[in-house]
Amino acid sequence: MILDIFGKAVKFGDNVNTDVIIPGKYLELIDPEELGKHALEGLDPKFTQKAKDGVILIGGKNFGCGSSREQAATALKSAGVRCVLAESFARIFYRNAINVGLPALECIGISKKADEGDMISVDLRSGTVENQTTGTTLKASPLPQFILSLLEEGGLIPHVRGLIGKR
Amino acid sequence: MPGEIVEANVDMAMIHDLTGPLTVDSFHKIGAGKVWDPKKIVVIFDHLVPPSTIRAATLQKGLREFVKEQGIKSLYDIGQGGVCHQVFHEKGYARPGELIVGADSHTCTYGALGAFATGIGSTEMAAVFTIGKMWFRIPTALKIHASGNFRKNSTPKDLILRIIGDIGEGGAIYKGMEFTGSTFTNMSIDGRLTVCNMVVEAGAKAGIVPPDNKSMAYVRSRTKKPLKPIRSDNNATYEDTLEYDAAKLTPQVACSPSVDNVKSASELSDVKIDQVFIGSCTNGRIEDLRLAASVLKGREIHNGVRMIISPASQEVYQQCLKEGLFNTFMEAGAIVTNATCGPCLGGHMGLLAPGEVCISTSNRNFIGRMGSPQSAVYLANPATAAASGVVGHIINPNDLRRP
Numbered sequence A: 001m002i003l004d005i006f007g008k009a010v011k012f013g014d015n016v017n018t019d020v021i022i023p024g025k026y027l028e029l030i031d032p033e034e035l036g037k038h039a040l041e042g043l044d045p046k047f048t049q050k051a052k053d054g055v056i057l058i059g060g061k062n063f064g065c066g067s068s069r070e071q072a073a074t075a076l077k078s079a080g081v082r083c084v085l086a087e088s089f090a091r092i093f094y095r096n097a098i099n100v101g102l103p104a105l106e107c108i109g110i111s112k113k114a115d116e117g118d119m120i121s122v123d124l125r126s127g128t129v130e131n132q133t134t135g136t137t138l139k140a141s142p143l144p145q146f147i148l149s150l151l152e153e154g155g156l157i158p159h160v161r162g163l164i165g166k167r
Numbered sequence B: 001m002p003g004e005i006v007e008a009n010v011d012m013a014m015i016h017d018l019t020g021p022l023t024v025d026s027f028h029k030i031g032a033g034k035v036w037d038p039k040k041i042v043v044i045f046d047h048l049v050p051p052s053t054i055r056a057a058t059l060q061k062g063l064r065e066f067v068k069e070q071g072i073k074s075l076y077d078i079g080q081g082g083v084c085h086q087v088f089h090e091k092g093y094a095r096p097g098e099l100i101v102g103a104d105s106h107t108c109t110y111g112a113l114g115a116f117a118t119g120i121g122s123t124e125m126a127a128v129f130t131i132g133k134m135w136f137r138i139p140t141a142l143k144i145h146a147s148g149n150f151r152k153n154s155t156p157k158d159l160i161l162r163i164i165g166d167i168g169e170g171g172a173i174y175k176g177m178e179f180t181g182s183t184f185t186n187m188s189i190d191g192r193l194t195v196c197n198m199v200v201e202a203g204a205k206a207g208i209v210p211p212d213n214k215s216m217a218y219v220r221s222r223t224k225k226p227l228k229p230i231r232s233d234n235n236a237t238y239e240d241t242l243e244y245d246a247a248k249l250t251p252q253v254a255c256s257p258s259v260d261n262v263k264s265a266s267e268l269s270d271v272k273i274d275q276v277f278i279g280s281c282t283n284g285r286i287e288d289l290r291l292a293a294s295v296l297k298g299r300e301i302h303n304g305v306r307m308i309i310s311p312a313s314q315e316v317y318q319q320c321l322k323e324g325l326f327n328t329f330m331e332a333g334a335i336v337t338n339a340t341c342g343p344c345l346g347g348h349m350g351l352l353a354p355g356e357v358c359i360s361t362s363n364r365n366f367i368g369r370m371g372s373p374q375s376a377v378y379l380a381n382p383a384t385a386a387a388s389g390v391v392g393h394i395i396n397p398n399d400l401r402r403p
Helices: A032-036 A047-051 A071-079 A091-099 A145-153 A156-163 B020-030 B054-070 B084-090 B105-113 B122-131 B156-167 B182-186 B189-197 B213-220 B286-296 B314-323 B325-332 B382-391
Strands: A004-011 A055-059 A081-086 A104-106 A119-123 A128-131 A136-139 B005-009 B012-016 B041-044 B074-076 B099-102 B116-119 B133-137 B141-147 B176-180 B206-208 B240-245 B252-254 B262-264 B275-278 B306-309 B357-360 B376-379
Touching: A004 A047, A004 A081, A032 A071, A047 A055, A047 A071, A055 A119, A071 A081, A071 A091, A081 A119, A091 A104, A091 A145, A091 B122, A145 A156, A156 B020, A156 B122, B012 B020, B012 B084, B012 B122, B020 B054, B020 B122, B041 B054, B041 B084, B084 B105, B084 B189, B084 B314, B099 B105, B099 B122, B105 B116, B105 B189, B105 B206, B105 B213, B116 B206, B122 B133, B141 B156, B141 B182, B156 B189, B156 B240, B156 B252, B156 B262, B176 B189, B189 B206, B189 B213, B189 B286, B275 B286, B275 B382, B286 B314, B286 B325, B286 B382, B306 B325, B314 B325, B357 B382
Parallel strands: A004 A055, A055 A081, A081 A104, B012 B041, B012 B099, B041 B074, B099 B116, B141 B176, B141 B240, B176 B206, B275 B306, B275 B357, B357 B376
Antiparallel strands: A004 A119, A119 A128, A128 A136, B005 B133, B252 B262, B252 B376
16 A cells, blocks of 8 residues: 555535445445446446546545445445545544545545645645645644554455464 | 543444345455354344345355354344344343444444444454454543423434434534433333434444433343443533433424434425335334324325335334234235335335435435435334325324324
8 A cells, every 4th residue: 555645636525425425226246346336326427437547535524424334435445536535534434444445534624625626645644635736735634553554554354364363 | 531542342243134245255355264253243134135136145145154154143034033223132132331343334223222332344344253353432422411201203213313403414423422311211212222223323433321220121131141231420521412302392304315404394294205114223113113003093095105114123023913003004005024124225125216205214315325316215203204104295293184
């Protein structure tokens, strides 16, 4: 996992829930690639097209609220989302994102400082978020060290493999 | 201290047929071989039961095999249980003072019995299956203090809808919610389960009704395990305290498409409905179905409206049979399904077409939750849902004319 991330912004509002990220009818899917094809189709049918070359997802408050479905984080990652920046996260989504190796950073003010299509760079170590299009810099709450290491290892599966000596 | 990150041992872990297969997949990728403690794992089939697709059938088959090879005894297969957040406590697994995680967001329901219970994702669960513990950030707490008794056809559902309407969809993110006061001490176990079930809709990590004689007696009637209830310290601090008077509460409705868009049912008579769903882990319990039956008795569902009723468990189903509730539902023109989550999550049995409107006793009205992204869901208590089915639009059940 690279801790310096950049990409074009794709922006959504407050309370983006896991049902719109991946509707219940797709929960039988396990293959990340299949899930990725349906990411956010309820909110923006063109999302997967926009995301395929790698994007930074910008959300408002309470991003990822609703169901515990990990498929939501997996679908976003697989669709091409490199990092989610939001004003705040619903806690299960936040954990799921980190666990599947999708960085999620609480970044207060981001929904006002980034527009769709802006070039955004994120330094996960320091929590510095830079909007290269507008030249503004924001400071996100930096991730605790153990979460950074978890992301560096590639998510929870490799981490637990390490814990039980399977690496 | 709030904000501190701790590692804690898990007392009980639950998966169901939709989050379970992914848990097993991640568990195999970890490669531990054996789960940490098969006695602490409960597996419940409820989301797509009986399976609605070949894929669902295949996933369930795989889960059965995993349960067998791991020596997990607590499997509630089709016909043995029902909706996980009813079955889990019916079978005595929700105990006060214990730390319970479930691969389902509504695991917070068990706070009604004094457990600290919260939802997690599938891979997180695979890690729990491997090492039996996980990290937690200690939440701050919000106190909800309510006094007074509910008026006719106002229920605990209306109270929790009102609370979420007041604090907002993300109003309790990362927080614990504690429910105190005479309204909660007088509240039935079914009602407390409804309240705690919905705390996640405000973003809360857990909702807790302090364990008392009533909840302890319920748990003791379901398990022989020794109980170790935990209550808040006398000098506990809360981020905020909100006060409610249950006696002032009228039937409430969360309007499409967000759970905090809460209005009084009386204001919504221009909302015409196509479908009524009475069931789910929020309101599919015996008291809920009795309430729906009390409204439907001697009445017929409005022409063009369909009503789907799903008792939350086999036990609730049997109790309905004993009390003759199904006769009332049938005579009114409703359909009764097996215990399942199906309609609530737009899984199967009762999906909505574009343009259709459903009034539902469940917990989520997100865009596309119960079917087409162009359909709409309104959340209400069972009396409001049943009454609306009778007149074909949303109505305060107290405004229904005599049959």
